[in-house]
Amino acid sequence: MKKIYPFILLIFTGLLMSCGDDFLEPLPESAVSSESYFSNDEEIESGVIGMYDAIQGINSNNLTDNFSIQREYYLTEMRSDNTRTKSSEGEAAQFESYTVTASNGIVSNYYISFYEIIYRANLVLSSLDAASPEKAASFEAEAKFVRAYAYFNLVRLYGDIPLIDRLIGPLEREISYTRVETSEVYNLIVSDLQTAVSGLDNTYKNRASKAAAQTLLAKVYLTQGTNYAEAQTLLESVIGSGFSLEPNFKDVFYTENNNEVIFAIGYTSDLTSDSQNISAEWLNSVGRTSGVNYVTADAREALDNLGGSRTPYLYRQDAAQPTQYQVAKYIPNGDANLGIAPTASNPELAGNDWIILRFADVLLMHVEAILAGGQQTSATAAINSFQRVRNRAGLTTPVTSITKEDLLAERRVELAFENHRFFDLVRFGAAQQVLSAFSDANGYSFNATDLLLPIPQREINLSNGLMSQNPGY
């Protein structure tokens, strides 16, 4: 008994301690959990900025960093008939030749980057309880806009994808790896954007705005091929919101946040943490590559024929390699011939903003909404919007009717190299026809299954049998 007594005392003390309410309180100060991270408006605001930081991507060549939209042109422009690599080498050239493999690092980097954006949006949404009543609605609207933006790109690139609409833990494998039908993903996108439209105003261009949400929602409706009248109404509301075309096409890309920009991702020159290397990679051996996103002969022909006064600012000859042609939008180190000043002292730390939505896109989508899936229109409102875009390019001969084909061609030229072409081809139902012909002419190996990217192999491996691959990979 003499020996046992101290043990009993010890156990008793232990029981007393563990029964105390404050056993694990206050919350540890040296470690932060996601649930308690945002405790007031100011902190939530930092989470909101964090979402845009995730879209912006990291300017580095470290393959484990999330490049996000800084490498989006590989998956969109280089997979269309607009651009290709200069050297046709490596995994970068898989896109132009339609031989993308499931282990392609750029495909998986984009996938991871965009789920990071979704995670950060979900993080903001999970913290709304901590927001003041005045700010809660706008935080929600902003996070939902960003989440919808990310899902809209993912669903168009990868098809059926996991749908994560809240914070999840590492053990929730089911939701992380179960691919859901695209229609279900679109349901979330539409409801998120409807919330965004009603909760935002037009204060920002580098952050979500009402006009950006309306434009994106209209694009979602056009992509689904439903609600054309609703899309038209949304676009007419944006048209009436004070945006205008820059009189000079060049200024759209070299005057930041001009009146034509609806939503752009902001970059700051010469800051590693806040700049982009998109522009440098498009030059001859200035970035990591010897040059990517070079303009195809097919695109040059289209731009020469339909560009009007825009053509010089769409593409230019590569001075170092005169048989090659580069994109002339977003040049980081200036071009004296075109009257473009350098935007950064180091082109790899470029500050050119990346425009996601602009007014010319709205005007052309307005025509598309009026076409409503039909072959041609001569409605006055459609002609007016179409003519506005063409007039700026000096193509002032009045148009009396617009076919679907005219509209697709006009979009190709006006929005060339802004990562629209691939999505436009798919949305217009022309992708298989146009890309097969393009592929045959260039000896590439396009199949209809190439219209969806592969689910990254690493995801399939991690899913332990839950995830299946897209056909053709």
Place this chain on the structure above:
Amino acid sequence: MNTIKQIAGINFSKFLVAGCMLFGLTACDFEYDLPEEGSIEDLTPPEASFTASQSDADFLTYNFANFSGSATTYVWDFGDGNTATTVDAVNTYPDEGTYTITLTASDALGKSDTFTSDITIVEPEAPTAITPVIGAADFQDGPDVCGSGDSRDCWRISGGSIHQTTSDGRNGTRGAKYTAASSNSPRVTYQAVTVSPNTKYILTAYYAIQSDGDTVRGTVIDGQLSNYSEFSSASLLGQTVGDVNGGKGNFNRLVVEFGTGASGEISILFDSGSNASESYLDDVSIIPAE
């Protein structure tokens, strides 16, 4: 085998390597094995699948997208006698009709799978614009007119005084009459109409006025009103003022050309200016411009 035993007794280790090699050689020689020996089942047999989409340029041409898995060769039968062996395929059909498309996908092990789907080809009709029926367009009363017999019941709007009707209409039939400004509250003629969105239309009506400076006005409104008070702030698609003084009984044409927007729900409204004399309206119609 006997040889190995004998040698092993003398110097096993010396000949072990040679023995193993001999063994290896024998083991690699499948010459006398049965053909099925050691082969395993084809665990990933082909799965045939495709989707068809109509071409924009020609309704008889279809693009076929091949979504088969685990296959290397494909045979398409388009159901019209044409065939193909490409991965994806395009076929132009001779005529309208229902065709059965069969895709047979095979792998190199001789397994195959077949997927069949029907398409029905119908020439798409050019969309025709709605030609709306205007209730009591000629302002005639009659047993079935506007559900009540009174032609004015087709033209009422709350908050506005309805026009009077008169036998001084166009061609001697009945028409609408607007009182002179001095005599009574202003009269309005309103009707909600459904037409096609994004289409050009022409609204035509006939008016007669008796004093210089008098007017009759026709307006097309984007949307439909529930009260006359909404008119002043309504968004208009078109408006024309008729001011040709032809005298009583001499009708002039009033034309409003307009294009509809996202919604085909519109309304038309006629009223008069601060007229010195009575004025008249008759025979309203809306037709598509093309």
